[in-house]
Amino acid sequence: MNELDWLKIKQMAIIWVKEASNQLKASLLETIHVETKSSPDDLVTEMDRKIEQYFLKKIQTNFPTHAFLGEEGISKDEHENQDTIWIIDPIDGTTNFVHQQYNFAISVAVYHKGEGKIGLIYDVMNDVLYHAVAGQGAYKNDERLELLTEVEISKAIIGLNARWLLNDDQPYQPLLVHLVDKVRGVRSYGSAALEMAYVASGRLDGYISLKLSPWDFAAALVLLNEVGGCYSTIYGEPLAMLQSSSVFVGRPQFHEAVISEFVHRR
Numbered sequence: 001m002n003e004l005d006w007l008k009i010k011q012m013a014i015i016w017v018k019e020a021s022n023q024l025k026a027s028l029l030e031t032i033h034v035e036t037k038s039s040p041d042d043l044v045t046e047m048d049r050k051i052e053q054y055f056l057k058k059i060q061t062n063f064p065t066h067a068f069l070g071e072e073g074i075s076k077d078e079h080e081n082q083d084t085i086w087i088i089d090p091i092d093g094t095t096n097f098v099h100q101q102y103n104f105a106i107s108v109a110v111y112h113k114g115e116g117k118i119g120l121i122y123d124v125m126n127d128v129l130y131h132a133v134a135g136q137g138a139y140k141n142d143e144r145l146e147l148l149t150e151v152e153i154s155k156a157i158i159g160l161n162a163r164w165l166l167n168d169d170q171p172y173q174p175l176l177v178h179l180v181d182k183v184r185g186v187r188s189y190g191s192a193a194l195e196m197a198y199v200a201s202g203r204l205d206g207y208i209s210l211k212l213s214p215w216d217f218a219a220a221l222v223l224l225n226e227v228g229g230c231y232s233t234i235y236g237e238p239l240a241m242l243q244s245s246s247v248f249v250g251r252p253q254f255h256e257a258v259i260s261e262f263v264h265r266r
């Protein structure tokens with residue numbers, strides 16, 4: 001498949017994302033059934049499952065040979081042996097969706113033979129689509145995103161969930177506290193995908209999480225590749241596309257400077 005094919009597939013995926021977002025917006029006018037998963041703060045709604053099912057059906061109908069990986073585990077397909085995989089978070093920021101009806105996203109990525117080809121992150125309530133095809137640049141709606149420039153740590157604004165600072169039995173905790181102390185500001189938006197799209201578009205200089213899954217970061221990495229953004233685990237190791245891990249993304253020199261501190265103080 002060439003770049004033209006990926007561009008065409010992206011256009012199809014954009015139509016699906018917009019249609020899914022209309023379903024999400026309509027659901028906000030109704031009573032949404034909410035359940036908890038692993039803990040009281042890990043929410044899932046009927047809409048998470050419905051939207052994932054919607055994408056699964058579209059992909060099975062249009063691309064029957066492609067594999068599918070979604071947060072809610074709707075598809076039981078084996079995905080290891082298929083070249084092309086769709087990695088989807090139907091709602092990134094479910095807590096925001098339930099409590100705030102704001103700052104949640106749909107994240108869609110397509111990877112081929114391990115390489116990110118398409119990345120879409122849609123900020124539903126603001127109608128802002130971050131989108132990229134590998135080698136074709138990244139966009140925020142119609143605006144092409146520029147290559148990321150440098151920032152000093154003392155002038156950086158990072159995205160970070162404050163909860164990670166509480167884990168004082170973990171080796172990374174003193175470093176995180178140190179980083180929070182050194183940067184100019186810390187923000188928590190509650191949607192990892194959106195926060196990484198903010199890094200790709202220069203609104204944030206970095207984003208850190210101690211545990212994310214492929215559906216949280218797959219699309220963001222495609223965007224970041226197009227703007228020269230860097231990403232790794234917090235110790236600078238490469239991210240494994242089908243595994244959960246810590247994630248740190250950021251402007252190139254900023255990423256390097258922070259990682260060297262993490263590795264140094266490990």
Ligand code: IPD
Pocket residue numbers: 071089091092093094095161189190191192193209211212216
């Ligand atoms: C969550 C959000 C949240 C992040 C969590 C994710 P979900 O995704 O991105 O901001 O801190 O680690 O699991 O469950 O709302 O799709």
Ligand code: CA
Pocket residue numbers: 043044071094
């Ligand atoms: Ca979830």
Ligand code: CA
Pocket residue numbers: 071089091092093192215216
């Ligand atoms: Ca998520």
Ligand code: CA
Pocket residue numbers: 048071089090091092093094
């Ligand atoms: Ca989700």
